[in-house]
Amino acid sequence: MTRRIVLAILALSMVACLAGPVIAADTDEAKAVLKERVDAILSILRDPRYDEMTPEKDKEQRKKLTSEVDPVFDWQELSRRAVGMYWKKFSDQEKKQFADAFSELLEATYLDQIRGNAQGEVKYVGEREGKKGKVEIQTKVVTTGKEIPIDYRMHKEGGKWMVYDVLAEGVSLVKNYRSQFKEMLISQSPAQVIEKVRSKAAKMQESSS
């Protein structure tokens, strides 16, 4: 009997040993995907070609950055989370329209932010695991006089690691928008909200270019 228990414990611990590295590989994989993107973005930002900015060059840089940022973000999931429980009020078409508009708004906002911190050094300071295969990659952007912690929450969508939330100083972008959309959707229809997101995105793109 005792032998059986010992054997069972041994077997279990072996499984545990196997499981450990497998889980670690998840965060490593996600981190590698993220790092590749961040490096690409930084090299575009620091490209000496853009030291002297003209409106055409600005547009070109923006386009390049967007093409690097876009593939790693899961806009559909991000939008679903940002809208929260009202998401089911949206028709399939509205969901798509919303995700498109919201992605434009966030890209404009995000690009504004990272351009301001282009000279910063990005440090990878840790990682965490959530439920259902979600991971959090923690980074720090270090510039003179300040350090901004930025955490990326990622999950696997269609076999690819994608970002579905960004936390700056512990503030989740998705939740911050959710608190606002919640208020808006109490009194407004999805179509009205989509329109507001669109005009906001257009305004952001205009003001930052």
Next chain:
Amino acid sequence: MMRTSIRMGAGLILLTALALALGCGGSRKAAAVNPDGSGKGQILLAAAEPHTVDESGGALIAQSETATQQETADETAEEFNDGFDDGFDDGFGDEEQQQQAQVNDPFEGWNRFWFQFNDGLYFALIKPVTQGYKYVTPEDGRVALKNATDNLEGPIRFINCLLQGKFMQAGVEFSSFVGNTAFGLGGLLDVTANKKKVVEPTDEDLGQTLGVWGAGHGPYIVWPVLGPSSVRNTVGKVGDGFADPANYLNPWYYSAAYDAGKMVNNLSFRLGEYQSLKDSAFDPYIALRNGYLQMREAKVKK
């Protein structure tokens, strides 16, 4: 060298002028920036006197009633949809607090008024002054001043590390304070910045200590000039004030001048952050409230 010192001097004069203007403006503790000098858009922060609540209490009740009704209706809707909402819990353990954090704003009428006021003050006075200061003061000078003010807050962080039972971190704070004060020209140089530490210190304050001890945020409050806070963090701020040497300056307007100067100097590294928060928000008031509460929650957990 000559030019640098002239620019430094101009910066200091500008700072003092602003400090006196703010100090004479009425509030005794004119301005304080958050001790860690961090926080997106959180430029002006709490350290106000409790009696302000009494003065305004009467007017608040009427306004807050409608707000509360709306929030309650909201809450029920949330409860009703619990099953769906669960889908958003990604297991990082901050979902529940988030929902609590959102609803506790009984003073919304008062808060929105002061939010507007602070917003106006920021763009009309604080931002242009900080821009002027940033222009005339070399970066090295601003960094040195920030090191010095951060260092002076060392004792506050040290005490709060102890109160939270973070003894390793308390040790790091203690040795940094001693090291920088003794070998860094009284804190102007951060000589311990690149030393390997046993634990990486996170900025602790009494508001966080109270949170660690289990106190909730309490209602969200926006203070005139000082900006977003909560009941818990206001209490914390007042408590921390006792450990801040600047508050023992005599006469009182020296303290006010010190606080205003610290605020402008810290802000000079973060100009534009509030603007971008505001630009990207649909309702800047809600965005700032949510951001502030999320940030404080995250700090308590660190």
